[in-house]
Amino acid sequence: MSCRELGLLDIENSLADSPRYRAQVRKFEEYAQALETGIQGLSKASRQLQASSADYSARQAEVVQRITQLSQLSPMGDATVDQRLADFADVIAEVERNRAMQSEQLQQIVVQPLEELSEGLLAQTKTARRRMDALQSDYESQLARLMGKKMTEPMLEQQEREVECAKSRYVSQQQRLSLDYNRLASVKKIELLEGFLSLMYAQYAFHHQAFSSLRDFEPAMRSLGEHIAQVRHQ
Template sequence: MKMTVDFEECLKDSPRFRAALEEVEGDVAELELKLDKLVKLCIAMIDTGKAFCVANKQFMNGIRDLAQYSSNDTVVETSLTKFSDSLQEMINFHTILFDQTQRSIKAQLQNFVKEDLRKFKDAKKQFEKVSEEKENALVKNAQVQRNKQHEVEEATNILTATRKCFRHIALDYVLQINVLQSKRRSEILKSMLSFMYAHLAFFHQGYDLFSELGPYMKDLGAQLDRLVVDAAKEKREMEQKHSTIQQKVLEGRTKGD
């Protein structure tokens, strides 16, 4: 585990230690903002996705209504029903994807923010408090009159106890910082990896679904090609019939005239 703040410098309470603290605290504050933003974007994405599923389901119902309306045409009814069933499966896959996204991004990162970053903040508050107490003890010890032995001993004892407490809390704070800095990498990557695997599963499911549907679509496409040819032939025949009848009508009018 890479330590971002040195324990030895912590015990010295050196300027280097304070500078490292300032840098880390600023970095963690920015990290929290980035994670909060990502979680909010994730929530918005999930809500939009759910709205898409609702609209898509309504569209599927429209396809089914059209299929029922076309009950006298077996090809149309069968095709529309089969397609609507497949698209309904895709909606189900989307729903699963959104649920997994909520667990992998929203829940996991929110937990990291609420638990790990909260521990960091609590440790920071304790450190700031004991730092202030140490500074007060130093000031009091410096201001005490040296000819008053009792006050000197009291100030010295307070300073010694405060320094001891400071070292203890400072070490805990540094440990919390270093653990957080190490854990943030695994938590972020674990969350994103889970998110990407959810998409991998989603596209695999879609691929498998349409692989099964593919042969039927291919056969239907061949039928449509034949239907287009037949329709063109039928159109020519109707146009020819129309022309013949129209010609007869014109000839009849001419004779009548």
């Protein structure tokens, strides 16, 4: 498949330095800026979620503690009720542990790799872009001075060579930047999708484990229901 079909910059086209190619580079620059903004927003939302999750875990732990305390307050010494309440507290605690782990996985599986991308490749492209702008400005200013020279002026050949060198430096930097932009474009198709796929599997595992824990407790729930019915008729 061609670079165009893959949605990537064709590095060979940078040699011509055409307005069309420059426009394509600008689109990738806009993508990089949008990606950076998106990562920052996701990172902020994830931190807020972690804080809320920690608070929820604390409240849930308090609920479990209260249930455990209630299970120990039976004046008639009803061992069946005491045991079922204690078992129920254990189930709630287990489900909450799994939920907290699942919440942390968002940060570990998705957000952290993207933050590393932002600090690494995205920062690299910003630096490369600034260098390319400087080299482009130098090349265009030298070219403008050369175009203002008369063909009979001395040192013209040397100035032409200097312009060619300036253009070569600019085009080489543009190619390096284009390679970085292509790597960024691949992130959406690879790292980002892999991260969210792993997160979905983590979500599935959490809900499956929670269901399994509650299903295992179902016989005890039925037993407790039967016990309550017997107590009502005494």
